[in-house]
Amino acid sequence: MKTISSRGLAAVIALSHPILWFRFFPAIPSLAQILPDDTLPLPSQVTVEDNIYKIEGGTAAGNNLFHSFERFSVPTGAEAFFNNTDTVENILTRVTGRHISNIDGLLRANGTANLFLLNPNGIVFGENARLDIGGSFLASTAESLVFESNSEFSATAPDATPLLSVNVPMGLQFNDRAGEIQVRGRGHRLTASDPFFSQIFRNDGVFGLQVRPGRTLALVGGDVRLNGATLATESGRIELGGVGEGFVRFIVPSSTVNRPWRLIYDGVSRFRDVHLTQGSALDVRGRGVGSMQLVADEILLNHGSIALLQNQGQQTFGNLQVRAAESLTLIGTTSDGMVPTGFRQETVGAGNTGDLEISTQRLTSREGAAITSQTWGAGNAGEIDIQVSESIELIGFSSINPIARSLVTSLSFGSGSTGDITVAARNLSMIDGGSIGTATFFETGSAGNIFVTVTETIEAIGVEPMNITPSFIVSVSNSMGDAGDVTLNTSRAIVREGGRLASFTVGAGNGGRLVLNATEFVEVSGTVPGSINPSLIDAGANRVDEVLGEAFGIPPTPSGLPGSLEIHTPQLIVKDGGLVTVRNDGVGGAGSLQIDAGVILLDEGGGITASTQSGEGGNLTLRVDESLQLWGGSQITAEAGGTGNGGNLTISTDTISLLEGSSIDANAFEGRGGNIEIDTRGLFVSPDSHITASSQLGIDGLVTINEPEIDTSSALVQLSSDPIDPTTQIVSVCGIARDNSFTITGNGGLPPDPTRVLRGQDIWIDMRLSEIRELSFPVETNSREEEKNSHDPEPIVEATGWHRREDGTVELVNTRSRLRGDRLFPSNCVPFHSESRDRSIVESRAKP
Known part of the structure; x- marks a missing residue:
């Protein structure tokens, strides 16, 4: 056993010849990995035995134990053992030299003490780095730990250390030169049988940095970069913070037993980046209460990297919070396409998940990356709240596994319900399968509501081409639970090339209510390229593909009631096969469809419909301030199949143009035709267009066209009120x-002689x-x-x-x-x- 201090090592180096030094002290380079300095009243002492660096001494102040090192690294296979007493609650360690800490071995401490490692130069955790401590672990490249009365335990000014505090530290102080924290690994071993319809499982235990249950594992840079690394805790908390300059505040629990620390970043003036690459994982699971937070300037996750909170118990889990001042970017999946890059909250027991909260300037998810909240049992999935000041882009799918699409979704596979999804941004684009949705499967859980507020444009464009899955915002019931409501507020809504905005049911649950408010216009245009599948805004009860129905236990015919659809906009454009519809492919009636607009334009096969397979036709109400125009074979229909009666179609507008083979219909097959009531000042119908309320086998319906009442008094001429002599x-x-006057009283006028009758006069004269x-x-x-x-x-x-x-x-x-x-x-x-x-x-x- 050898003991080394900073003074002893300096004397050995000074008095020994270099050749003799290497010959007689071959372990010195290894011993020099952990080198104490002499800046504390009671310096640290390091004893080396085999590959164990036993660290003793240091300066105690109350329940705090202070260590200070010129150099602190743990080589591969080695162990740094802090041999503290059980009364110590916090081990506060700083590195005052200019060397990065390379840790590729084990860090161990006695009892339940928390371990703080401070090195402003940088910290690197290798593939073999491990933790065996009873408390929380915090590694940081801040310059100092701050206590009450602004006293500091500084790594950059160690000689200015005041009386060491007996209190727990209040936070971390960063200058503008904070080093980087790296964690290296071989990639996580999380597996799933499907990107979304499967739980996440651990394979072969945990490799990487892990703390005890209920504890906090925090890495606060500088830049924080995880490359194939895994950070884990059971029912504890993981914190990643990229800090450039400012103060990070600690929230210390009143009881440190199984209670994690929390970090608050409101004192930070400038942030740095956090990157998780090559299959890195932040893994918090268990039967207690777990939580997670990532705070940085730019946050990047790729190649299947994931931040996971999994509740396996009966308590409610904590929140997963992500705050990126500049941007949040999520890319891809694992190499097998089964684990999407991104953030996931899930419960597999009776306990609820927490909420998933994201705030950033720009959010991009592409190539199958996802943000999800799921329940597999009786517990409810938490809410997803995304606040973005600029743009959200959900683009595409995984080239490895096209089922993995870029999503924001909340799903229920049990009796628990999903949470609501709230999204706010300036622009929202969902392209080639990118989507936002809530859904239920298998059991009685209900789907949550969706609230989207976009100040400029919502776009849902295209489909994932392998499975023809559209880009969408949708709430759907695939089981006995009900679908949620969807509320969209924007300036412009664009649905093209097979995109979809919807709330519907395909099972026994009921569909939800879809409300679209657009202050400028709504455009629904086109079909899926190469097919007749339309771009859609719909609320209904729909049939699904037979193979898909068997896979998820969905009946061939939906029995739930469809929802309702409302659109409020100055201009609605439905063209090139696009469709706005409420429909029921089951046995019930169609839902209601109401549109309030300034102008409605339907062109080239565009449609507004309310239809049923066998039930009563839906009610369709159009209130249009200016004009309703149908061109190019477009349709407005309220139809019923089977024995159902046709729906009621009510239109109120200034003018209607029905041209080029277009139609307005309220038809039925065996039932009575529907009723069409039109209030308009002008109706223009081309010879090849029509308005019908008919039934193939039943009684025809009624078509009523109401012209506005004419106020004849408005055409009277005000004659002179001066008395006159009729003779x-x-x-x-x-x-x-x-003096003379000339008065026009219209055709006919007054008789030339009051003794004669007023005779009709021809307008045309020879x-x-x-x-x-x-x-x-x-x-x-x-x-x-x-x-x-x-x-x-x-x-x-x-x-x-x-x-x-x-x-x-x-x-x-x-x-x-x-x-x-x-x-x-x-x-x-x-x-x-x-x-x-x-x-x-x-x-x-x-x-x-």
Whole structure:
């Protein structure tokens, strides 16, 4: 047995010849792996026996034991044994030199003491690194541990150490030069028989860093990088933190017996990254209460790396919290395609899982990576809460196993129910099978609700091509439990190339309610490439493929009731085979479909339908402020198969255009045809389009088209309210000097004489020219000079009657005139002063 101190080792090195040193002290390099310094009042002492580094001494303060080393590494196969007394609660260890700590052996301590390892230069755990301590373990590249009154146990300024505290540390202080923490391994040994329809099992025990049940395993960098590594605890807590600068606060349990520590990062001003690669695992399971937290700037998981919380008992597990200031990226699966990269909460017993909480600026999941919460027993799955300030992208599937798609999902395979899923982001894209969903299988558990709030655009585009599984947001019942409700709030919703937004049932449970609110528009367009399967927004009770039904015990015909569908948007576009529908493929009636929109446009085979296989047709209500347009063979239908009656279809809009072979139908097969009621100001139907409410074998339904009532008072003309003398207005011969008015009263108008009846007048009159000839007689006229000096206007003599002359010509005369001087004046006009007179005789003969 050899004992080494920092002063003794320095003397040996100084007094020995290098050749003799290597010859007589061959173990010195090994001994130098753990080298105490002399910065403490009572320095640490290291004794080496075989490959065991026994660490004793140090400075005690209350229940705390302080150790300080110039260098601290544990070579492969070696052991660093902290031989503390049982009264010690916290072993606080720092490295003051400039060397990284390489640990590829065992760290051991007595009793239930917590072990803190502080090395700002960096810490590397090799494939053979192990822990055998009774308490929690925290490794950090912070510069100091902070106690009350801001006293510090500093690794960067060891000579300034004040009186060592008897209290537990309050937290970690980081400068901007924190080193990196690495953990290396051979990949986890977690297995599953299916990416989603199977529990996660351990294979051949645990390899890697593990603490006792109920304890905390925390790695707080600098960057934290796990490469094929496994961190594990039973019913305890795992913490990974990437910290660049700031203060990390400890939440210390009042009782340290089976109670994990928690870390709070609200004092951090700058974060660093956390990466889990090459099949790394964070594994918390057991019958107690487990929890996990990852906090960093960028968090990356790939190649089947997973953070797993599995509740095997009756208590409720804790939460899995992920906070990435910049981005969270999940990629791929394990090499066999059975364990997706990502985060999973699951319960296999009577206890509930905790919640799964994610906050970041950008979230990307691709190539089959997943975020899941599951129950396999009586316990309920927890909620999934995802808060993203920018974009969420769920893209594609595993090329190794296409069943593994990029998902956010909560599933029930037992009597327990799934939790709700809440998602908030600026943009949400689900591409080529990427999806968000809640579902039930096998037993009575119900599916949770889905709440999505996206300020800009929701996209569900394409399918996973091998199994034709769409990109979707969906809640579905595959068993006796009910599906959940789906509520989507966004500016724009786009469903293309087979994508789907839905809540439905394929089993005995009932479908849920789907509500889509879009402040700009909703577009449902296209079909699955190469097929007729449409892009869908639907709520229904649907049949499934026979093979799939046998695999999950789903009956061939659904017996649950379909849900309802509501869409509220200024503009709804359904085109190129896209479909908005409520339907029932079972024996019950269809659900209800209500759309409130400014404009609805259906084109190229787009459809809005409410249909049943054999039950009553659904109720379809369209309230459209401006126009409803159907083009290119599009359809609006409320139909019933079998003996069911056709559904009721109610449309209220300003105008309807039904063109190019389009139709509005409420039909039935054996039952009575449905009722169609349309309220519109304008209905335009092309000859090849139609509106029907018929039954092939039963009684036809009714089609009612209501035009708005016309307020005739709005067309009345406001006549003058001044008193008038009717006798002077019947055949007015008013002179040009009087005030006049011209009033239009519309076609027909007032009779020319109140003593005569009002006769109809043709709108069209014969406007052919008549032969008009004027016969003039000599008249007295003034000279041009006299005319120029005259101030009297020429009078107008108006004809009030006529008579036929002997030669057959007609002469117009004024029968009510009175003679004044040598002129004719109307009886009600002011006389003119001109001495001239004239007379006109008009001969009128119609041309043949």
